[in-house]
Amino acid sequence: MKQVFPIVPAGAGSPWTTAAIALLLVGLLFLFGYIFYSSRYSTFEVSAEGLRIRGDLYGRLVPRGALRLEQARVLNLNTEREYALSWRTNGIGMPGYSSGWFRLKNGGKALAFLTTRDSVLYLPTSEGYAVLLSTPEPQALLAALQAGR
Numbered sequence: 001m002k003q004v005f006p007i008v009p010a011g012a013g014s015p016w017t018t019a020a021i022a023l024l025l026v027g028l029l030f031l032f033g034y035i036f037y038s039s040r041y042s043t044f045e046v047s048a049e050g051l052r053i054r055g056d057l058y059g060r061l062v063p064r065g066a067l068r069l070e071q072a073r074v075l076n077l078n079t080e081r082e083y084a085l086s087w088r089t090n091g092i093g094m095p096g097y098s099s100g101w102f103r104l105k106n107g108g109k110a111l112a113f114l115t116t117r118d119s120v121l122y123l124p125t126s127e128g129y130a131v132l133l134s135t136p137e138p139q140a141l142l143a144a145l146q147a148g149r
Contacts, residue, residue: 039097042113044133046144051123051131053113058091058100060111062131068124069146074138077117082106083132085114104130 034057042055050064077084084105085093091100091112098114109129114120121138123131123145135141 035092035094035097035099038099039094039115042099044113044135044141046141048148051145053131053133056099056113058111058113062111062123062125064145064148066125066127067131067145068126069142071124072142072145073122074142075120075122075132077114077120083108083120083122083130084117085110085112085132101129 038056042053042059045052045054048064049061050067051062053059053062075083082105085098085102086105087103088098089101089103089109091098091102096115098112100112102110102112104110110132111129112132113134114132115134117134119134119138121131121133121135121141123133123142125131133141
């Protein structure tokens with residue numbers, strides 16, 4: 001003959017813990033979806049105010065007066081390794097996408113929005129950091145900034 005014994009019912013906290021974990025997972029799903037969207041659709045806008053970075057958690061306006069355009073240039077981070085990202089201090093680092101605050105190999109600080117490493121616009125600022133941008137036309141972006149449009 002078989003005897004069956006039930007488990008002691010879980011306390012009232014168990015359903016709340018499960019709901020909290022489910023809510024956290026749903027939130028993470030939305031966050032990763034937003035990061036994926038940002039990696040494909042972020043934009044860099046040039047205006048009289050400066051450079052506005054849109055579509056990303058770390059987007060902001062970099063005032064025109066803070067940009068040191070005379071020191072700006074297009075880099076290949078595969079060969080100019082001193083400007084490559086070294087340490088993420090507050091940002092997103094995924095294969096094929098880096099966004100946020102990073103330390104550079106040369107010890108500098110950078111606000112990066114990178115999807116590629118071979119054609120990157122390097123924009124130093126007077127505020128102690130540089131901006132690194134991946135864009136299909138880095139020379140055109142630099143020319144627009146220098147023209148003051």
